[in-house]
Amino acid sequence: xxxxxxxxxxxxxxxxxxxxxxxxxxxxxxxxxxxxxxxxxxxxxxxxxxxxxxxxxxxxxxxxxxxxxxxxxxxxxxxxxxxxxxxxxxxxxxxxxxxxxxxxxxxxxxxxxxxxxxxxxxxxxxxxxxxxxxxxxxxxxxxxxxxxxxxxxxxxxxxxxxxxxxxxxxxxxxxxxxxxxxxxxxxxxxxxxxxxxxxxxxxxxxxxxxxxxxxxxxxxxxxxxxxxxxxxxxxxxxxxxxxxxxxxxxxxxxxxxxxxxxxxx
Numbered sequence: 001x002x003x004x005x006x007x008x009x010x011x012x013x014x015x016x017x018x019x020x021x022x023x024x025x026x027x028x029x030x031x032x033x034x035x036x037x038x039x040x041x042x043x044x045x046x047x048x049x050x051x052x053x054x055x056x057x058x059x060x061x062x063x064x065x066x067x068x069x070x071x072x073x074x075x076x077x078x079x080x081x082x083x084x085x086x087x088x089x090x091x092x093x094x095x096x097x098x099x100x101x102x103x104x105x106x107x108x109x110x111x112x113x114x115x116x117x118x119x120x121x122x123x124x125x126x127x128x129x130x131x132x133x134x135x136x137x138x139x140x141x142x143x144x145x146x147x148x149x150x151x152x153x154x155x156x157x158x159x160x161x162x163x164x165x166x167x168x169x170x171x172x173x174x175x176x177x178x179x180x181x182x183x184x185x186x187x188x189x190x191x192x193x194x195x196x197x198x199x200x201x202x203x204x205x206x207x208x209x210x211x212x213x214x215x216x217x218x219x220x221x222x223x224x225x226x227x228x229x230x231x232x233x234x235x236x237x238x239x240x241x242x243x244x245x246x247x248x249x250x251x252x253x254x255x256x257x258x259x260x261x262x263x264x265x
Contacts, residue, residue: 003033004222005071007097008215009064009090010079010105011040011052011114017256018208019079023215025259030219030237035071037063040082042114046207046251049112057085061093068096075099075222077214078127084118087127094130099221102131102167103214106140120144129166133227135214136162138176152183152195159187169227175209182239186231196232198239203246205255212257213238240264 006027013019020036027034039060043051067073076097081087094100104123106115120143128134142149145158155172162170167189174183179200186194216237220230244258258264 003031004074005035006032006075006077006215006218006222007035007037007064007067007073008077008079008218009037009039009060009081010077010211011042011082012038013208014041014043015045015207015251015256017046017254018211022208022211022256022259023077023079026212026215026237027219029259029261030216030223032075032219032222033071035067035073037067039086040080040114042080044112046253046255048253049114052082052114054082054086057083057089060086061089064093064096073098075101075218077101077103077218079103079211079214080105080114081119082114083116084122087119087122091122091126091130094127097130099218100131101133101135101214101218101221102127103135103210104140104144105210106143124162124165128162132168132221133171133214133217133231134162134167134169135171135173135210135217137173137210141172151177152185155183155185156187156193159185159193160191163187163189163191169231171231173210173213175206184231184235186228194228196235198235201239201242201246203242204253205245205248205250205257206242207254207256209238209242209257212241212259 008023024034040054159170216234241257244263
């Protein structure tokens with residue numbers, strides 16, 4: 001049968017572990033045909049980001065238009081949007097972007113900044129109200145709500161605050177918390193709270209986990225899953241991807257995950 005189509009609007013990672021490259025791998029692994037609108041080109045590897053060139057918003061718009069004019073996009077995922085102008089552009093086109101999953105990428109795993117300050121404010125004001133699912137990690141959620149988050153209760157409170165923007169579901173990812181369990185908190189627009197837990201995998205190879213998670217959610221939405229089902233499936237998928245690559249030695253920094261299950265065979 002013809003596969004469903006998903007669109008990722010994000011930056012390129014020359015190291016292949018995150019960004020557009022990770023998105024397309026996650027789409028393919030979940031049997032979805034991936035399309036792209038590239039927002040920025042980065043020169044990066046497992047150690048860090050060495051250079052960034054942000055594309056003009058008009059060129060990003062042209063890519064979105066080209067894809068939507070010809071292909072039946074069933075779900076959309078955003079990653080690195082880089083500037084407030086691109087965030088506003090995506091928000092203006094949100095009515096044409098079905099099952100919108102927003103990963104508010106701000107900082108790379110290496111610590112390099114990938115978003116300007118104006119765009120931080122533009123996310124909750126302009127884009128979150130149009131999102132079906134929003135997936136900030138703990139550090140991104142702290143920036144968005146303007147306070148430290150040190151535990152699950154803080155994550156729930158932050159999720160409720162971000163869901164008040166109009167987002168359908170907010171997933172506050174707890175991968176940066178201490179402990180033997182990786183806990184994600186999901187808060188829906190109507191205030192319901194659920195948690196998804198998996199054992200923490202001891203490894204440095206976590207580059208691109210956020211991109212992979214959000215893309216897997218979008219892929220499952222493209223197949224027609226309910227958002228909570230899509231989130232649960234994506235959580236399990238990323239856990240397997242981290243397990244599979246735990247012992248890999250690709251690069252000298254934060255290595256990539258295993259989107260295709262190579263390490264588990």
